[in-house]
Structure formats: C-alpha cells, structure tokens
Amino acid sequence: MYAKSFQRPKSLFGEFSRKSGDHLTTHYCPGCGHGNLHKYIAEAIDELGMQDRTVLVNPVGCSVFAYYYFDVGNIQVPHGRAPAAATAVKRALPDSLVISYQGDGDLAAIGGNEILHCANRGENITVFFVNNAIYGMTGGQMAPTTLLGQRTSTSPTGRQILEEGFPMHVSELLASLEGPSYIERVGLFDNKSRMRARKAVKKGLQNQIEGRGFSLIEVLSPCPTGWGLTPTDACNWVKENLLPVFPLGVIKDVTADRENWNRRRLEVTPERVAEVLGITHATAEKRTATWTDSNVATCYRDPRIKLAGFGGQGVLFLGKLLAEVGMREGFNVSWLPSYGPEMRGGTANCAVNISTLPVGSPLISDPSVLIATNRPSLDKFAPEVVSGGVILYDSSLIDTAPTRDDVEVLAVPATAIADSIGSPKVANIVMLGAYIGLTNVLPKERVVAVIESMTKKKALVELNIKAIDAGIEHASKAHVAEDSWAV
C-alpha cells in the first residue's frame, strides 16, 4: 500500500482560476525557479500551520501574479515597494506571517532604498529575494546583479565595470547593517541545493513566527528564457557562473540573540485619536447637518467648490476656512490643495466638498461652484462648472465675464472692496462673504467664530468681519439688481 508523501502544498491553489486561459499550469517558463520557490514556501507555510495567517506581498516582475497560485492573503504593490507594504501589514497585523517576495530588479534596483531601510529597522518579516542576474519579465535587461561580461539586451557586449559597475552583492550589503537577523543565500540548481533552499525557506519563516526579526533568503534562480539556455543548461550556468560571484551560505545569523522583535500593534481607537488631538466630546460635533428646513436653495446644497487664483491671494486658506466652517456646522467636508512650488505668483487651486453625505473623493472635476480670483483660473475652470452651477469672480482683476449662460455668475470687485475697507489682502474673505451672501450655505456667525479661533490679533478679526459683511452686502445688492432686472 502506498501513501502520498510529496504532493501539491495546500497553500497553493488546486486550480489557478484567477489566471486567464489555462488554469492548470503556472505562467512561468519551463525550468523557471519561481515555481520551485513557490512550492517550498507553500510547503513551509503548510508545515508551520500558518496558511490562514499568511500575507504575501506580490512584487512587480515575473512573480507579479504570485497571487494566482498562493491560497493565502495577497496584496500586489508597486515596483520595489514590497518591503514598505510588508512593514505596514506586519505592524497592523503582528500575528500574521508576512512575506515579501521580490526579484533582483525589483529589490536591488527600483526597490533598493526600500529594502535597505526595512532591513535596517529589523522589521519582523521574511523576504525572498529571487536573484537571476537579469530583468526577466521585461525581456532580459541588465540588473544590478548582472555578472561582469554577462550579455543582456541592455549590455549587448557584456557588462563592463567602467560602464555599468560591479554586480551588486545585496545580501552582503544588507548583512553589514545591524538590523537584519538572518540572511542566507541558496540556489536552485541541483538536488542538494534545492534541499538546502527548502530548509532556509522554512527557517526564514520560522524566525518571523518566533519574533526574531528580519530574515532575507536570497535564491539564485535559473532563468532559462532570459539567459537563452535550456532548463538543464540554465541550472549548470547557475553553478558555473553565479556561484563564484554569489557564494552560497549563511551570511548573517544573529537570531539566537534576537527575541521580541515583533512590534506590538498600536491600538488606534477614535477615543485615542480624540485624546491626542485634545478633542473632548463637548467639542467633537457629530456629522448631523442636514439641508432640510434651511433657507439654502436646493441648487446650492452639497456644494463642490473649486477655488482658484494666484499663489498669495489666499485661495488655499479660503478653502480651508470653508471646510473648517462646514465641519463645525456638522457637514462632511474635504479640502484638497493643488499648487506649484512658488509661495507667491504661481497658480494655486483647491477643492472643497461640504456635504451631508460621506465624501467619496476629495477630487472635484465637476465643480458646482467656482470662485476664481484671476483670469487664467477663470478661463481654465469655468468650462468645468456644471450646468446650473455658480461662478464668482474677482471683477477688480478680471475684466472679461465668463461666457457661460447656463450658470449663475456673480461679479465681485473683491480686491477693490477689500482695499476700500482697509487692505486688499482680505479680498479672499470678501469673496467668501459674497458666496455665503448669495447662497446662505454657511452662517456668518460660524465663519466669524472660526476666524476668531484662528486669529489672535483683534484688529485683524475686525477687518475680516468687515470683509465678510461687505461681501454679503455686495451679493445681496447684486441679487436685488438681478431680480429687478429680471422683472
């Protein structure tokens, strides 16, 4: 009687239904080392009983689709960023088994920075670094680990020291840091090396479960397609060419001295956040605002406001002020600035949502309100305003009215008004006054209260109140004029 002794690990799917087309085989080329390593990792996960607690961070490269195969938690991340994502997962879920699976292009080139800092922090994760001395997925370009003299599609005459530098010994580099606990280099080229690789894989995962800190297993892996060799010749090539440059063995092991390297999860509760921010229940108002029973016309409700002008005109501040007032009124709000590096003179705009509904995205591509304080901003954003929306513009600075006839347009000589009451700097607040005067969306009292809480100088508060009043007055006069004209 026979019993199964070696079979497909449970941590790999029985059928690859996530993959398009053929669900039976992997997408890896014949003889590719990824499949072997997948099996060894899955086997170790099974043996450690961690399938339901494993999170595999899928890289960019040939193994980008590892989630087709691994029946564990999976996330797929941008190129080279797997250690950062793995750090986040591990810290949020310290009891999970977090694996960062990366190739040499991903880990050593694009993600060189990420792995360096992750290793230096001694994050309690396990990294599998598949080194085939080439960029496999994109067609065999030179990688940091490419050997001297090795011909690739981007080093057609062979890698030269004075052109591309030396092959990078990532494991040795990382081992020179204090952070990592365990670093070993293994290969996949003959029976002995494969058995050694299985052991190292399990050790790397075991280290994490025991809280011993950062483990990295570098795997010298054949890439028959990228190297232009048969699978068996590719294994020989690993042995004859990669091994002399990247010798196998344990490069660093301080696991015996390392314990409790698992970070304890920070308990972040709404109460704790409130405590840190100094918000008490008396000041934390719930999002309970509604428009019903208010004097706000339906077309002005839940505004999506775009504010735009020159840097220095205070449009970003104005947006923040609107969002703050809306928030204190009990609405859901968002404020999203967009600006160049200039403090003055560049263009700046921001988007503000004030809504009774949760705000799905702070981006606004179809504003219902545009507040424009210079000509380029008006020209750029006026076409985006939805039909039936509102455009307010500073008519002291913009001499041409917008040409839209399907929106409500209010010209506000904000800079001139602000200048007449004391300072052109408060032109933005005049615009705010005009907006709330026109729409009643937010009460003046709350705006004043917010300004008072933000401004220490009493004189400035008074100037701002004057600016709000002047804006409201302008809006009401304009409204009356428009109404009488309509009649």
Next chain:
Amino acid sequence: MKSEEKEDRGRIDISTEECKGCGLCVEACAPNVMQLSDGFNSRGYHPAVYLGSGCTGCGVCFFACPEPGAITVFTLLSPAKAAEAASLSLATTTL
C-alpha cells in the same frame, strides 16, 4: 523488472497536462527511472514519464519540478503502517 513479491519503495504520478517538459526531474532522478516522452501534451511539450518501476519515493523529482501539481510522489507503507492507514480510512468512512 521487479519480482512480484518485492514492491518498489515508491512510485510517482505525473500529470501530463501540467508538465512543461523542462526535464529537471529527469536530471534529478537518482535511480534514473524518468524520461521525457516522445509524444506531446496538448500544450506541445514533451511531458516527463515514469518508466514504471524502480522508484524509491525519495521526492527529488517533486522538488526539482517547478510546477506545483505536476508530480505526486507515493511511498510504500510498512505492513504495520498500511494496516493502520486502512483502519483509519475505515474509521473515517464509517463515521
């Protein structure tokens, strides 16, 4: 060929359609009882085949094979283990 009273220590199953014909198992097999078929599978690969006897159940072919499910290795159970397994499977079926 083996005599009937002495069974092989192991045997293998190869899922022909899952095999990509890379030949690493053939290279790895210590008793040298595998080879690539002359025929093709539906993907156009020459799949590995077991010669039918001589397997020791060591498993090196399984670990050399990059495909997760292409090779399954079986090992011969000792008479005591076989009896135990039989009673276990009986127990589970009667449950």
